[in-house]
Amino acid sequence: MFRRGDVGAAVGEVQAALVHLGLLPRQPEQPVFDQPTDWAVREFQQNRGLVVDGLIGPETWGALQAARLSLGDRLLSPASKPFAGDDVAALQERLAELGFDTGRVDGVFGRQTEAALRGFQREYGLVSDGVCGPSTLRALKQLGRLVTGGQPHALRETEQLHRSGAALAGKLVVIDPGHGGRDRGAQSHGLDEAAVAEDLAARLEGRLTAVGVRTVLTRGADSCPTEEQRAALANEVRADLVISLHVDRGASPLGQGVASYHFGAGSGAISTVGERLASLVQREIVARTDLVDCRVHAKTWALLRLTQMPAVRLELGHLTNDGDAARLADPAFRDVVAEAVLVAIQRLYLPLDQDPPTGLLRLPDLAHLSTM
Ligand SMILES: [Zn+2]
Structure with a gap:
């Protein structure tokens, strides 16, 4: 450092x-x-x-x-995995433009990127070895765009969401309480972030289970997996969504409020569904509490970048602020937040014409909706 x-x-x-x-x-x-x-x-x-x-x-x-890497600077091959970089992102964008599904453009040469590259090579009469060597590079650069009209990877993610239907029952949500074990995160006003996140996770887990959603927690009370391990777990269990729970701390005691984060990079790569879920979570919490609205932001943090499904990280209030700390200490407040997150998840899967106004959905309605 x-x-x-x-x-x-x-x-x-x-x-x-x-x-x-x-x-x-x-x-x-x-x-x-x-x-x-x-x-x-x-x-x-x-x-x-x-x-x-x-x-x-x-x-x-x-x-x-x-x-520093641009496409062609080095040999991209599955044998040298794992690697990442802007050259991989360029390869993914190019493959997506040509109609090959690399998943999200995240700059990580994973299994799906390799499969897309092999598919491209097969289709264009090249040796299908998953290695982005000189002849493959030449072919990639020569071919015109087959897909136009925006970001194919973003469209694909939205399509997948629609196919999964409106029912919550049967969905798998990974709940990620931040920090844990010896890493307590933010500490102030007699509260610590790891414990608050765990408690919120338990409240959310209970509500999700009640409407038939399967849940997986990324950690117990005594462990602190790395962000990469948390993302790997979500990918392994093929979660539909990931909700990561944190509370913030500020350099100033005056800093306060709630913010939600989704995957997005300056290059234009973005998780569209992640962004929508983050906006819904933010909106429901702001509507149901008096927390200051610190809005929704795109980030490339490891958990958001490495998860293959929409993921949202919530920073719920500043522990270092008197008002936010008092709210967070109150179990009734935590219940309201857990309900807000549940409603946001439900809304994500509702067709737009069935989406009631913010702040109106309550648990009994959700039980009904989830059987549709
Ligand atoms: Zn944290």
Whole structure:
């Protein structure tokens, strides 16, 4: 982890990456993490949906390395998995334009990307080896677009949602209480984030189970899986949705409010259904509580990026704020939030013409709706 004021070869490498991306005008003579570098790092973080703090931690470092790659810079092959980068995202976008389903454009060379690449190779008379070598690259670049009118991957995700029908019963929702074990997350006003998230998860789990939804929790009380492990679990059980529960902390005690996050990157890649679910969760919570509306945001956080289904991360209030902490300490408030999330999930699967106004749906209505 390094920051403004640091000096060294690694700082020089960061600057070289920023120059390559056009965020710094030229490589400075001395590898000093100066003010222009700090601004460039923050701009990069903003573009990529990372936490904008001007610090080079593992996530920003990884994103910088990945962003330097364009399609053709290296051999993309399933043998060298797992790897990720903007070159993989370019490959996925290209394959999707040509009508091959790579899943979400996330810059990760996974099984579905490999299958799409093999499909493309088969169809165009190339050796179907899943390796993006020179002849495959040439073919990809020569072919015109077959699919027009926006983002095929986004359309596909919406289609899948419609096919799954309006019934909640039988759906599988992965509930992800943040932190856990020794990692307590935010701590203030005698509350800790890990415990609040667990309690909220239990309340949500009960409500979902009552309407016939299957649930899987990403952790128990004593464990703290990595974000990657949590995403892998959701993919493994083929969840329909992932709901990640956190509470925030602020640098100032005045910071307060609720925000919801979904997958989205500056390049235009976005989870459309994730965005809709995040908006619904946000809307229902704001309608039912007096939390300040800190709105919905696109992020490339690992859990959002690596999950193959729509995922939403909720940051429910600031523990460091007197008002929010008092709300979060109240079990009745937690019940209201759990109900809001449940209603948001139900709404996601309702046809638009059956969608009653925000704040009106209650549990008995849902039990009825879920049998339709
Ligand atoms: Zn957290």
